[in-house]
Amino acid sequence: MHVTFARNPPLPPPLRINETELVVVPSLKVLGLHIQSDLHWDIQVNGMAAKAGRKLFLLKRLKKFNLPQGDLVAIYIGYVRPILEYAVPVWNSGLTKHQSDLLERLQKRACRTIMGSSYNGYSHALEHLGLSTLATRREQLCLKFARSLLDSEFRDWLPPPRTQITGRVTRNSHKLNCPKARTNRYLNSSIPYLTRLINRYDQ
Template identity: 45%
Template sequence: MTLAGDCRSHYWKYVDDLTFAENRSSSVTSNLQTDLDDFLKWSVDNQLKLNPAKCQAMQICFKTDSPPQPDLKIGPTPLSFVSSAKVLGVWLQTDLKWDGQVDHMWKNSNRRLFMLRSLKKFGFNTSELVTIYRGYIRPLVEYSDVIWHSTLTSKQAIKLENIQKRALRIILGSNYVSYDNALVVCNLDKLSDRREQHCLKFAQYIVQV
């Protein structure tokens, strides 16, 4: 898809998701509305129907006196400004913290730990349970970790690590001695170590590109 006209804002598209963003001084007028108007016209010309009710806006500013939010709309429908929004599976907040993202991963992972506990009762062995954990639960707490890992608080990092601790307690049952021992028995790394590795690999990839 190519947007018509000279789009002043940055934009990212993935399948049916499109995100506009601009970086401007608080004294400069926003160009987002002009780009939204151009995009609406492009959509009509290409027979695509937008759903303004699913669209939201967010303003990030750390000044004591934040500038007024621009009046943004798609057609006649005004866009509501929110303090957090989910963008391609990642929860972004206006304060650029990760409370919402961590809570989201925590809740989804806990739901799947119940499944792991059920499979343990049905007689699945340690190797099988570790495979299920690695493929079905751990990805939930590592999704897009190169984005948020470096700015996690200690409390958030511990909260995520506790998900793996709980999983290993379920997997090993009465054979669980300690977290460090369980990691060795199950041939797993700490989640914090894995995130460091992911960030390093991502940085090396960026340098090569």
């Protein structure tokens, strides 16, 4: 895969392993995560939505057996929602509004399925079923991951506190030094996003 953001990208030089030329592909799958050459998340989001949609069909079938709402919510939380949150710290900050809305619509479908005729709007359903929006969930999961980095062997993935760089103690010196971003693409990538979350909630 050749990562490039040009509209008309040049052809990369051929690479060979044991006289076999490697094929250039527009995307590849790494540990269940679809990485595109333009670093967008269309394939990943569409794949998650399709897989979760198939699971929602199972939820609809179980509803016909008159399972209690609590059991249906547990099934959704255990078997459907994890699909929509797989590897979320990697891609959440790069979602477009359309992609975020697509994922949220799947949870709305789940709420309508679980509540049936008593469904009276998404906000009411979330409160009644004890759920939060997927957007809120994703931010919480990313914050939890960022906090875990601070206390792990991967601490250097995040930037150091500002005081460690400047040597001065100021009101904000305890905050992490947010990486400078020349492009929105980098600004909305994982590390700057996780850094902002830590500074917003914990520092």
